[in-house]
Amino acid sequence: MSQPFRALVVDDEDLYAQAIEREISRQGIFCDLAYNCREALEFAASRQYGVILLDHRLPDDDGIRIIPQLLAQQPDAALVMMTAYQTIPNAVQAIRHGAEDYIVKEASLAPILERVLELRQRAQLREEALGTADAKCQGLLGCSRAMRLVIDELSKVAVAKDTTLLLTGETGVGKEVACRFVHSLSRPAGSPLVVVDCLALPENLAESLLFGHERGAFTGAQESQIGAFEEARDGTVLLDEIGDMEQGQGKLLRVLESRTFRRLGSSREIPLRARVVAATNQDLSALVQAGRFRQDLFQRLAVFPIRIPPLRERGDDILLLAEHFRILYGERLNKPTEPLTAEVNEALLGYAYPGNVRELRNIIERAVILTESPRIELRHLPQRVLTLGGKESWAPTRPVEVVPGVDSLVDVEVRMIRQAMRRAGSVRTEAAKLLGISRYQLLRRMRKFGMKAESEKSPDNDS
Numbered sequence: 001m002s003q004p005f006r007a008l009v010v011d012d013e014d015l016y017a018q019a020i021e022r023e024i025s026r027q028g029i030f031c032d033l034a035y036n037c038r039e040a041l042e043f044a045a046s047r048q049y050g051v052i053l054l055d056h057r058l059p060d061d062d063g064i065r066i067i068p069q070l071l072a073q074q075p076d077a078a079l080v081m082m083t084a085y086q087t088i089p090n091a092v093q094a095i096r097h098g099a100e101d102y103i104v105k106e107a108s109l110a111p112i113l114e115r116v117l118e119l120r121q122r123a124q125l126r127e128e129a130l131g132t133a134d135a136k137c138q139g140l141l142g143c144s145r146a147m148r149l150v151i152d153e154l155s156k157v158a159v160a161k162d163t164t165l166l167l168t169g170e171t172g173v174g175k176e177v178a179c180r181f182v183h184s185l186s187r188p189a190g191s192p193l194v195v196v197d198c199l200a201l202p203e204n205l206a207e208s209l210l211f212g213h214e215r216g217a218f219t220g221a222q223e224s225q226i227g228a229f230e231e232a233r234d235g236t237v238l239l240d241e242i243g244d245m246e247q248g249q250g251k252l253l254r255v256l257e258s259r260t261f262r263r264l265g266s267s268r269e270i271p272l273r274a275r276v277v278a279a280t281n282q283d284l285s286a287l288v289q290a291g292r293f294r295q296d297l298f299q300r301l302a303v304f305p306i307r308i309p310p311l312r313e314r315g316d317d318i319l320l321l322a323e324h325f326r327i328l329y330g331e332r333l334n335k336p337t338e339p340l341t342a343e344v345n346e347a348l349l350g351y352a353y354p355g356n357v358r359e360l361r362n363i364i365e366r367a368v369i370l371t372e373s374p375r376i377e378l379r380h381l382p383q384r385v386l387t388l389g390g391k392e393s394w395a396p397t398r399p400v401e402v403v404p405g406v407d408s409l410v411d412v413e414v415r416m417i418r419q420a421m422r423r424a425g426s427v428r429t430e431a432a433k434l435l436g437i438s439r440y441q442l443l444r445r446m447r448k449f450g451m452k453a454e455s456e457k458s459p460d461n462d463s
Helices: 014-025 037-046 063-073 089-096 110-137 145-159 175-186 203-211 249-258 284-289 295-301 317-332 342-349 356-370 409-423 428-435 439-448 452-456
Strands: 006-010 030-034 051-055 078-083 101-104 165-168 193-197 236-240 275-280 304-307
Touching: 006 014, 006 037, 014 030, 014 110, 030 037, 037 051, 037 063, 051 063, 051 110, 063 078, 063 089, 078 089, 078 110, 089 101, 101 110, 145 175, 145 304, 165 175, 175 193, 175 236, 175 275, 203 249, 249 295, 284 295, 317 342, 317 356, 409 428, 409 439, 428 439
Parallel strands: 006 030, 006 051, 051 078, 078 101, 165 275, 165 304, 193 236, 236 275
Antiparallel strands: none
């Protein structure tokens, strides 16, 4: 990592705080101790932290009250609330202020250490994904399991320099970006990437645009012209929206099989030096069944198929991308903005993104344009993002009433989750909104309390 992963422990119980520091330091993690809110804010203003462990009750203030200030100074840190109180409102309030999670203080420090190590691993994966994207992916950002798998598959197929690649996925997921990633890994520096929009190919000129033509090959061909395959030389040809290609399927198949092609009106064989990548948002197997796409061509294209997941399946990648676009458009428009607030992030996480990454990019660009200050607020987001099921406005919910001293933290939280799931019809995104937390915070808690079986019954299952 470019910077060491550092932890800040904020707790006025000297022996407990020092014990945490020892356990964390043994794992090779730098650790600072603060014994009150003032010291915590001073540390946060001078150093970068990957995780902040914050006690609830401190001598000079309530720990929950300084969460927004800490996160404003440490936007990349995961803040975990530590509480010794067995009632749920304080923990829920901390999460609504922006805390990543909460931990009940116990004699054993194992749960705290396990959480810190998990957060360090996540930070490392995030930085690796960001580094890969900045250096090679040109926007293929993501540290979710789904995107790590995609990047791994793209990296592997890049080694097989002539293997045909089929990229599938909904409109806006980044198929062209994935193609550029493979191109950058597998082709010589400076070699061209030629994109062919198969939907826009004129019927009578499709073969000419792909393979070129000689002078006099057809009416109006007054001079010879090279096509996309020849223009690409030793680079890459991306056949975008291949499912809409009607003319030239047979000839394309022969080119892929023989790795040679001819210009229209010529008998000279030209070797195909470029890699061919096809992309589509359609189900090619269904088109084959409908007789609209050749089965043999489909089989030849699908040597190495990779599905780019829709944004709604990528979890916190939404926030990673949102921050990327916020910085990008802030620089382009000369309007630097602050990191997105917790409530804006919650709204972004709750939206389904039918237009995927492209739509999120447009949403953030619009927000940067609309804001008159460095702070992006809910009102800068489109109305469709702020509505739940198209009916009621998105807003945090209030804590559920509990009886202090009677309800344990675990018992009440499990009961709250079950009640929310019932009210939401087992739709986890809706249940998370009722609880006032993000969908992925809900998933983590369901797994933590052994509620995995219930989560697998939900309609919006991850798998």
